[in-house]
Amino acid sequence: MIVYYRTMRVKDEIKERAIIEATVALVNEIGFVSSSVSKIAKRANVSPATIYIYFQNKEDLLVSTYVQIKTCIASALMEGFDPNLPVRDALLHAGENLFRYISNHTELFYFTEQFANSPYTDLVDKARLEGPFSPLFNLLQHGINQKIIKDVPFELLLAHLYQPIFSLVNPRINPDFKASPENIKLSMTMAWDAIKL
Amino acid sequence: MIVYYRTMRVKDEIKERAIIEATVALVNEIGFVSSSVSKIAKRANVSPATIYIYFQNKEDLLVSTYVQIKTCIASALMEGFDPNLPVRDALLHAGENLFRYISNHTELFYFTEQFANSPYTDLVDKARLEGPFSPLFNLLQHGINQKIIKDVPFELLLAHLYQPIFSLVNPRINPDFKASPENIKLSMTMAWDAIKL
């Protein structure tokens, strides 16, 4: 009995995951614009109708995929985050996490970039996505208080800390850039120089 | 009156411009994904068929629009660029140009962001777009030689110089950020701190 019950749940999750993975894969291959529901279905080896069991509509599928990826990126960024470390070390550690994760999951990254620059973004509850970052925000605030970090709006700090990474790691923008350990180190040093007092 | 002596050519340019402007406007309003040729035509007050007189196909229209905007942004960035100024001043001046231009032309910016994150980008000859920036590249190299700027790959310098701007100025990412003169100054100072030795 229980076995059967669990099997069903597992099956469901597998199928839902397959659909989301197909979505990401397809967007990578043919782009956001050309990724239709039926193509995604074919890629996931399910019927188009099945997608509408797991997601309300195309929009819901896309938004769910985005939220899921963003959550993954967030937890990657925050992995091993230690607020007791010196501010600089903690931030650079996070930055390196980010670099590494994105470099190893270009597909995810492509999807988020295309999604974030589409009107679909407006449907996402940004606040919810920021949750996991609160330790980092606290640390930044702490750094400001301690006169270690420039006392400027948070947006400025974040933009200078992590935005360059996203462009460097994007093959479409920097096809020749290698996310080597040295380059990562260099970039994080520069980011730190930007925000430190 | 002399201006109009070749009526036909003038007409052409007006119509072509109208189509491109409609493209930008529509992408702003409903997004890249939903912007169809016929909608663009309607927006530009022309027949869909007319668009195919001025552009080979949708792809060509989009790419042309992109190249045109990028060229505008480039010349805005480089406006009043003076390589004889102290490196810092010259770079910050360019940065402020960029800030200002993008802030005042959000529509253009939206278009480029959506385009750059679509497969269409791969069709653009990037090298051609970099032409106008060579004075800036030279200045950076000069700064490196003079031990004023960090001796790191160009990509790193550019990413840290101008990438934060693009995210800060994007209302979709930073809806509350104001591109006030102070904020611009602050951001440029941070960017300079990132790249200076």
Place this chain on the structure above:
Amino acid sequence: MIVYYRTMRVKDEIKERAIIEATVALVNEIGFVSSSVSKIAKRANVSPATIYIYFQNKEDLLVSTYVQIKTCIASALMEGFDPNLPVRDALLHAGENLFRYISNHTELFYFTEQFANSPYTDLVDKARLEGPFSPLFNLLQHGINQKIIKDVPFELLLAHLYQPIFSLVNPRINPDFKASPENIKLSMTMAWDAIKL
């Protein structure tokens, strides 16, 4: 009742047949050139999109229709074919079959003529269509061996045997010709005189 135990399959075949019949009917009425997919759909009381469930594209629809008709004509021609009859009788019987079938199915005939004179023909595997005729070919060869039929290339024999029928029966070419039993007999006699030794 047993017939309907697989309701879905039955439905499919009915719809596919409806589409093909609509194709033939439309080509008859407005011609090959003007027969668009959406007109065919309307004629068949289905959505244009439905056609693409049963056929890969317009080309496939047209080719399939052609092959189907040609198969029908072939089996009509060969109906009651008896290689044990005297050569003359067997051939004339086939010819009369052909005459009769075409006269009674002008719509089919119109379609094939328009199709055969379009570039679509090049997509058809002619060899496959010739299969049903092999008994007839054998008989011809037999007639040659027995010195009853002229020893000339098969193409010549076939052209003189059955080609006049196609033009006679075509109202577009011979609007006043009546496929009366006498006329049919006459024509077949002439055809026989052409090929007999």
Place this chain on the structure above:
Amino acid sequence: MIVYYRTMRVKDEIKERAIIEATVALVNEIGFVSSSVSKIAKRANVSPATIYIYFQNKEDLLVSTYVQIKTCIASALMEGFDPNLPVRDALLHAGENLFRYISNHTELFYFTEQFANSPYTDLVDKARLEGPFSPLFNLLQHGINQKIIKDVPFELLLAHLYQPIFSLVNPRINPDFKASPENIKLSMTMAWDAIKL
């Protein structure tokens, strides 16, 4: 003065001929269905609008082209026709003419076949096209009267005389048939056997 006047007329005829030749060539290459006015214009190195100076509309262009070709074929067929020759010789001579002309002008032939099997045919005044053949008709009638030719409807005679040629010479139908002198002779002999008493 006169020179200029003649030049203009010549120019016109050249252009009209260029358009018709482009039509034939295009239909040969891409088929009747795909041959659009603008493609024909491009092929003839004229503006689409120019075509509408020489022809009322597409239909008129097509019909005119057809009539012109049919006239050429007719005069080829009747070339050197000598009603004083023995009936058989005169008819076979005409048949050989036809064979030769079509073999050497496959483009023309393709066009007529596609045209004749389209609804455009209904717009042609068939009677007018038959004019040049009256000597041939008279000869046939003479042959009937002399009990040399079967006394059957004219349509039957013509169908058996010249229809096989059209199929034999059509590479779409008989890709391997060679219009060699022997084959031509053979076919004409068969045709004669069909109609002779």
Place this chain on the structure above:
DNA sequence: GATGAATGAGCCTTCATTCAT
């Protein structure tokens, strides 16, 4: 007479979604 520009209508095809099973 000759043209490039312009167009609404229509082309073939695919879309996001729902239905019957």
Place this chain on the structure above:
DNA sequence: GATGAATGAAGGCTCATTCAT
């Protein structure tokens, strides 16, 4: 829950034709 079939609407693009020059 899962599906293949079905669809009206819309996609990008070309059509036959006319207009202004």
